[in-house]
Amino acid sequence: MIVVMKTQATQENIQAVLDRVEAAGCKVHPIVGAERTVIGVIGDGTAVDRRQIGRMKDVENVMPITKPYKAASREFKPEDTIFSVGGATIGGRQLTIMAGPCAVEGRSQLLEIAHACKEAGAHILRGGAYKPRTSPYSFQGLGEEGLRYLAEAREQTGLPVITEVMDPALVPMVCEYVDILQVGARNMQNYTLLNAIGRSGHPVMLKRSMIGTTLEWLMCAEYILSHENNRVILCERGIRANETETRNTFDVNAIPVAKQLSHLPIIADPSHATGRWEYVGAAAKAAVAAGADGLMIEVHQQPDQAWSDGRQSLKPAKFKRLIDELRPIAAAVGREISGSSQVMNLNGQQPDSGQKVMVARV
């Protein structure tokens, strides 16, 4: 870290900083300029608390040099993280398409849309059983009943399933039903939840909060990784900005930034990142062109009857067309959207897959 002293700092106060840092076992490197003294600190950054030093007399600022995330960083693990879940690969040349309704509304609704998503080319089925709603009076999800329908849909379609979990106490139970846990944007910094998921060892997709910086996001991934649960997927789903024509603002920059700073796969969610179905296609194409490892898209048979987020849901036919339009863009950036990539994994037992999944070609 670099400690910047005030221009009028006394020799005594400069010495106090030097002493404090050295006492913590770090080497100091004072740089005496014409106007002020700046102190370079070499050694284990965790030995000295940046904020404590910042409170010492005549200290103007303390600037960290090293990024605080370790296990999530590209420097720690230079090669891309790739893993497969229930037959679907996350990371690597094949893009992963997650699709399904915002909320599980019932058995027949889910099964119907699950088949439609699969036929359109989806690799993973999404569906919310626990819904974080702004209002306590809104539909809060079907709970475990919804999880059972998800499991049934997996059995019928062979698609692994992902669902959001909000209650740390329910993590073990939810793990029994689904292949991938999802941490929603509102819970990105819910550390109790992150720790519970980390301990579960289950694959997880961590959505970035509407306000989180990449650094904060990777620190949240670090919470999960610190439990040696390495199957973490990042998901950019839009930030909150000034625009009112869209529900959120899709931060497409986050894709190459995350790719540069971290080895974790990154998925984009154009449904939430725009909030309006008219713009989902453009955002999905942008995400693929920018290097995303996959997409999560909301699909509903009758969006104007959806129990939540119908405004941003595509109908199955439109979703299918979009996947087809995405293929040449994927190809242009050296990627592929498999309609049958899972078939290739049937002969190789993948982590957590348990059962063999039969997937029809599109």
Place this chain on the structure above:
Amino acid sequence: MIVVMKTQATQENIQAVLDRVEAAGCKVHPIVGAERTVIGVIGDGTAVDRRQIGRMKDVENVMPITKPYKAASREFKPEDTIFSVGGATIGGRQLTIMAGPCAVEGRSQLLEIAHACKEAGAHILRGGAYKPRTSPYSFQGLGEEGLRYLAEAREQTGLPVITEVMDPALVPMVCEYVDILQVGARNMQNYTLLNAIGRSGHPVMLKRSMIGTTLEWLMCAEYILSHENNRVILCERGIRANETETRNTFDVNAIPVAKQLSHLPIIADPSHATGRWEYVGAAAKAAVAAGADGLMIEVHQQPDQAWSDGRQSLKPAKFKRLIDELRPIAAAVGREISGSSQVMNLNGQQPDSGQKVMVARV
């Protein structure tokens, strides 16, 4: 709600909206203008889902008329909510000063600062036993050991205590030790936690998230209130904006806005709202002048040794001076800062007694 049809909407699609709304039991009121048709919907707003209507053909926009919060609204309960906790009053003419260290670091540290805070004029002791930290490798709080020290400090000083809780499963245990639960900014929309706290019936202070609108904040209060737990305190602690000289941006407007829209008491946290001790005083004065019902201020014996947030902590002497400087401002807006209310409550008055607390003048 108001449904705005597109300028080129067909008669058929307009009729479809009318039919849908009427089928839900609402009355419709179409307004046919030169350019477009607008439909007023009268009746139970919850019967029709705004987002579903927004997804119907030729609908351009759907605008809600009624605010979605009920129990938290001033219309629902016109008079200010005032209650007392462990002898301290929240709301009403007397301002409530909460003070203490960011984190409970040990028994002697806490007891010493607790006495200092009380002597300086604080009415409630704060201290974190569970700390939400950006890094999983940082100090995470002393946990239940910290709670025991808080309870001991209360016994010694007579000050009721407030502490943050992050894990819904720990709510019942934490309630046994402390007088007021705190929901941190990062957990404002952690609905599982809000429900657990609502069910506990324990007094709670709900911090506004760094990005939350007043509407979202009051909806989170509504989650707690919906369990008929009415002892909810709002706390403005700064939002995230572009400024880099301060850690957060104190949204002082939030005080009169919350007062107008809601009956709940509102506390300001100038320590987090600035992030730098140099600015805590100015922000505290602004908060009182703007009509806050109290303040939460971080106080530490040796801020440059604090285990967290030393940069924004005041030393006891400075804190005491600040309280004295605040008194004439409080008086100017018809409020008062009592300096010895706690003395009268050492005999163990319980929260919720409902009775008006007698407060000695300083």
Place this chain on the structure above:
Amino acid sequence: MIVVMKTQATQENIQAVLDRVEAAGCKVHPIVGAERTVIGVIGDGTAVDRRQIGRMKDVENVMPITKPYKAASREFKPEDTIFSVGGATIGGRQLTIMAGPCAVEGRSQLLEIAHACKEAGAHILRGGAYKPRTSPYSFQGLGEEGLRYLAEAREQTGLPVITEVMDPALVPMVCEYVDILQVGARNMQNYTLLNAIGRSGHPVMLKRSMIGTTLEWLMCAEYILSHENNRVILCERGIRANETETRNTFDVNAIPVAKQLSHLPIIADPSHATGRWEYVGAAAKAAVAAGADGLMIEVHQQPDQAWSDGRQSLKPAKFKRLIDELRPIAAAVGREISGSSQVMNLNGQQPDSGQKVMVARV
């Protein structure tokens, strides 16, 4: 517009609003609900001032229905605006690539980079002669000398040129040198400048401000269009958000949104939208995939010697590679990047010719 009365509004105050609106020549449509009265106003929206009504007694809110921009709207002009400037087409099937240095630093620097940009496939040359710099002590641009170099570069390469203008008084002079004026993000709402440019009749590219909504942006375009200067290009160059790894946050949603709401062509500036050369490629690809009509990219021979913004500039070879990588993405969305349109203009066709430009296929 819709006038929402307070729940406790008196009959007298409701009547006052009705009278006021009717006196302005509008028809009123009161909707009396169980809780409150809402008044629909039909007629010329400009006859009644929304903010005045909002200040009347018992009025809670006034919501506009009609978008305030007219000439910029897609409803006003359903077909895309396409025009050609100095031989380059803006809008339409062919994407327009603008490239060049952030600042004109000297004659040989500019001529060299101009030829390199042309060879790499650029259609328009950019270069700043007047630079808006945060510091008054930084290089402010070569001024008219820089304009002369731009004109010479155009003569040598056949590429039309674009440059930023900041001083309304200089607009006529700058028009003599360049083909397209640029309004920078900081000046988006500099109405004096917009009016001066509108009056000039010269083609202009209007950058969105770091904070502007689409509505505000289109209203600024409206300022120019209101002078019957219809050759307006929109440019998205990144907004200010919380991320610190990038200089700005590229709002890729703005592309489909602008396309839906307006007929004006839209260019993306991935150099400013990321601020770091490493991310320019990903953002450029995202922009094309999302439907942008072109790109503006900063190119410099020696970015580490650039007088401004070297951090975000590509070297010519890298720029050329990027253009090649963009071609299949353009094709995937039904667009094309022409590589030799300039050749046809070496005979000295002047800007503003209005004629449809014949563009050779690559």
Place this chain on the structure above:
Amino acid sequence: MIVVMKTQATQENIQAVLDRVEAAGCKVHPIVGAERTVIGVIGDGTAVDRRQIGRMKDVENVMPITKPYKAASREFKPEDTIFSVGGATIGGRQLTIMAGPCAVEGRSQLLEIAHACKEAGAHILRGGAYKPRTSPYSFQGLGEEGLRYLAEAREQTGLPVITEVMDPALVPMVCEYVDILQVGARNMQNYTLLNAIGRSGHPVMLKRSMIGTTLEWLMCAEYILSHENNRVILCERGIRANETETRNTFDVNAIPVAKQLSHLPIIADPSHATGRWEYVGAAAKAAVAAGADGLMIEVHQQPDQAWSDGRQSLKPAKFKRLIDELRPIAAAVGREISGSSQVMNLNGQQPDSGQKVMVARV
């Protein structure tokens, strides 16, 4: 500045940075850590361009140490800037109250409100003759006619006047009519305008943009100060944040921050900072409590007839009450609001007299 090299930086690339910096006449101070090398640069910071260094190979980041503003900084001029304009003092113990209508709407309107403002205790009259409006079709101000009314109002009341100027070419003309120029938030970074005002030597109030950091704001002040025009007043008028209940978010922190970093006086504009008259009082009180040197408040006889911004205007009686309510708060922070300073200036003292104004105590 501090140059942070990447962890895997080669010796050759490190040496290249050292050579480059030394060639510019600066001393280098490499700090070789276990993981990476960091280079301290001592000497004239302007000799080396931070962004150029940032583009060199293996450079990860370049961090400035010195603030880029000079003449605006507290270090450059430790004592507060205080000056008087037309008999009103800006800065110092006496708070300055600027009041008047958003826009000059006509002669009688302005004269009436001018007298009312003076009687209520205002020291300076505000009124817009040139209005920056979002729509080109809205009222744009009376122009020079409005300036004449302002001059007449000054003559009748003795109050010096302030008005916004947007066109650099009009600065000399506007200076003939008014005592203080105002730069609006949208024009904070309109450098052409700032230079024109700097050259005029006229007193100026510089509003902070809706997005500007304190650093950017002070750099804009620096533009004016660089012309040796030292009579610069800062004005905080609210930033753009997420809240929708208020038009802007009042950044009250900006007051102590500006006071610490700069010697310039700072005024708060609670009318724009809230956008709703109901909240103006609370924001005004907060501003005074936080240490503002004065306030600018919109006052209108009939806000519901105002040609602009009626929603945030106070009626004269309410304004007068507010001034009275502010007095004890001012006193609590060691300030004073004079109620009759104007009386002494009725003899027609001209602006810019430079003499120290004698102010009667209330």
